[in-house]
Amino acid sequence: MSVADRVGLAWRDELAAQIVLHLDSIDHLEIIAERELSASRRRLDALRDLACQVSISLHGVSLGLVSSGSVSEARLERIARLVERVKPDHWSEHLSFVRAGGFEIGHLAAAPYAPQTLAGALRNLERAREVVGAMPQLENIATLLTPPGSCWTESEFISRVVRGAGAAMLLDLHNLYANACNFGQDPFAILDSMPLERVASVHLSGGHWENGPDDRSRLIDDHIHDPPPPVYKLLEVLAFKAPQPLTVIIERDGRYPDFAALLEQIARARAALAIGRARQCEITARQVA
Amino acid sequence: MNTNAMEIMLARLFASPNEVEQFLQDRETYARNCGLTAAQVREILEIDAASLRFAARSFERKRGSRDE
Numbered sequence: 001m002s003v004a005d006r007v008g009l010a011w012r013d014e015l016a017a018q019i020v021l022h023l024d025s026i027d028h029l030e031i032i033a034e035r036e037l038s039a040s041r042r043r044l045d046a047l048r049d050l051a052c053q054v055s056i057s058l059h060g061v062s063l064g065l066v067s068s069g070s071v072s073e074a075r076l077e078r079i080a081r082l083v084e085r086v087k088p089d090h091w092s093e094h095l096s097f098v099r100a101g102g103f104e105i106g107h108l109a110a111a112p113y114a115p116q117t118l119a120g121a122l123r124n125l126e127r128a129r130e131v132v133g134a135m136p137q138l139e140n141i142a143t144l145l146t147p148p149g150s151c152w153t154e155s156e157f158i159s160r161v162v163r164g165a166g167a168a169m170l171l172d173l174h175n176l177y178a179n180a181c182n183f184g185q186d187p188f189a190i191l192d193s194m195p196l197e198r199v200a201s202v203h204l205s206g207g208h209w210e211n212g213p214d215d216r217s218r219l220i221d222d223h224i225h226d227p228p229p230p231v232y233k234l235l236e237v238l239a240f241k242a243p244q245p246l247t248v249i250i251e252r253d254g255r256y257p258d259f260a261a262l263l264e265q266i267a268r269a270r271a272a273l274a275i276g277r278a279r280q281c282e283i284t285a286r287q288v289a
Numbered sequence: 290m291n292t293n294a295m296e297i298m299l300a301r302l303f304a305s306p307n308e309v310e311q312f313l314q315d316r317e318t319y320a321r322n323c324g325l326t327a328a329q330v331r332e333i334l335e336i337d338a339a340s341l342r343f344a345a346r347s348f349e350r351k352r353g354s355r356d357e
Contacts, residue, residue, distance in 0.1 A: 069292030103304045106352035111296045120292075125324030144344040148332040149295040212340035220347060 004245030005277075006055060007269045009262060010252065018259035019077025020226045023054055025263055026167035030249045033091065037078050057201070060082060060093040060136065065128060066161060067097035067111050068120035076131040081134055081222040092126070092170045092201065095121075095158055095272040108141045111262070112149035113157035119165065125165040136242065137201055138162055142178045142221040144251075155193035173234045174227060178207055178219040191234055196242045204231055204269060205251040223253035225230040227265065232272045248273065298323040298333070306345040313338050 008028030009019060019026060036047065036058075050056060060079055065071055083091055095171035095282065111117045129135045140158055152160070162169050171194060182185035206225030209217045227250070239246065248269045250262065298320065302309050313317045320330045 067292065068296055097296060097300070100292045100300035103297065105299035105300055105303040106350055107301065107303075109303050109348070111299070112293065114293075117296070144347060145336070145340050147295075147299060148336050149293070149329055167328050211344040212339050216339065218303050218343060 005239075005270075006245070006247045007250075007266050007272050007273070008055070008247070009250050009266070010059075012252065012256075014256055015252075015259065016260070018262075022259065022263060025266060028055045028089070028247050030057045030059050030092075031045045031086075031088075032252075033060045033079055033082055033116065034062050036082055036086070044082075044085050051089075052089055054085065055089045057137075057247075057249075058078075058086060058088045058091040060091065061108070062098055062245065063093050063124075063128070064096065064098035065093050065124040065136070066095045066117060066121040066138075067100065068116045069097075069100055070120075071124040071127060073127075073131070076128055079128075080132045083134070086091060090137055090168075090200075091132065092136065092139055094139045094141050095161060096141045110143040110145070110147045110154070111142060112147040112261060113152040113154060114149055115151070118157065118160050121161050123166050125161075125167060133166060135167045137168045137170040138165070139172050139203065140175050141172070142175040142207075142220060144182060146183070153193070155190060161194040162195050162198045166286045167198070169195060169198040169200040170203060171199045171238070172203035172205070172221075173231045173238070174203065174207060174221055177228070177231055177234060178221045181219045187230060187234060190235060191237060196238065197244070199238065199242050199246065200244070201247040201249060202235065202238065203249055203251050204235065204265070206231075223251050224255040226257070226261075232268055235269060235272040236276045236279075240279045241276075243280060246273065264279075294324040294326070295329050295332070298325060302341065303345055303348045306342070306349055309341055309345040313341070 006027035008026045011029045039166050063071055063075055096266045097111045098105050135209050176190055179185045180190050204227040205223045206227050207219050207221040208225055211217050250265050302312055316334055317330060326328045
């Protein structure tokens with residue numbers, strides 16, 4: 001693992017005491033922005049103090065930037081105030097929409113992979129950069145449907161948004177793996193088709209298999225299970241193919257295991273990074289020789 | 290900027306499994322009532338009903354778990 005790579009956890013209040021006790025094993029913490037928008041001054045001061053001890057990112061889940069419609073200025077301004085107050089290393093959002101025409105989905109959904117969505121996304125992202133003061137890192141989402149009206153594949157669309165906006169990417173390897181499984185594709189081929197030179201951060205999480213109304217089993221990204229082995233394998237390959245420093249974040253939203261198990265997952269992620277980096281060094285050394 | 294009619298219709302479907310059932314009863318009429326163009330209506334006729342039901346149910350569960 002390169003000295004510049006970082007491995008950490010998504011902050012959850014349920015884990016707070018253990019996180020603080022084990023900061024020597026945690027390089028980075030990711031905090032859900034929306035949970036802090038109404039935080040007390042005392043809590044924001046505590047987050048600011050935490051940001052002085054460990055690298056922190058703020059992770060947005062409700063802006064809906066990747067949409068043909070306009071992002072809410074009021075929502076952007078609230079995020080901007082939080083970023084100004086906490087002073088994170090960076091902030092991130094999703095490659096998704098969450099509302100349209102007055103209908104609130106209440107979660108992350110994929111809009112059509114099409115020129116009108118791309119144009120809207122690029123306008124929204126530029127506005128986000130202006131208001132917040134920095135471009136968010138952009139995360140791929142899990143989706144059970146290819147949005148109708150799409151003229152590109154998911155990775156073609158993501159590449160156009162990320163490169164067009166000049167943004168960095170937060171690559172969620174479990175979302176990638178779940179989409180590959182659910183659409184019958186090879187996750188390593190999907191990984192190859194992503195804009196890997198733009199990846200700055202990585203999410204690792206888990207999910208469960210569930211039968212649908214057609215009796216077909218689908219993998220649901222739920223953040224309440226451990227990352228499965230293929231996700232670590234994808235991280236190894238990513239560390240081999242993307243030479244830039246990576247910040248890897250393990251996400252867990254419930255059914256918390258003993259903290260020792262989360263530390264073990266951090267160690268496993270470090271090991272996967274180390275394998276990929278060693279392979280990269282080996283190839284570089286052979287090329288030089 | 291105007292939001293794409295297809296995106297609005299998807300939001301409407303993902304926001305409610307009941308809307309999905311109404312849509313699946315008569316896709317073409319539902320889509321036309323949502324203002325989709327003829328080309329968009331053709332696209333929406335292709336959507337896999339089981340995946341759409343599964344997605345709407347999954348969104349509903351995620352909304353429920355968030356409200357707990």
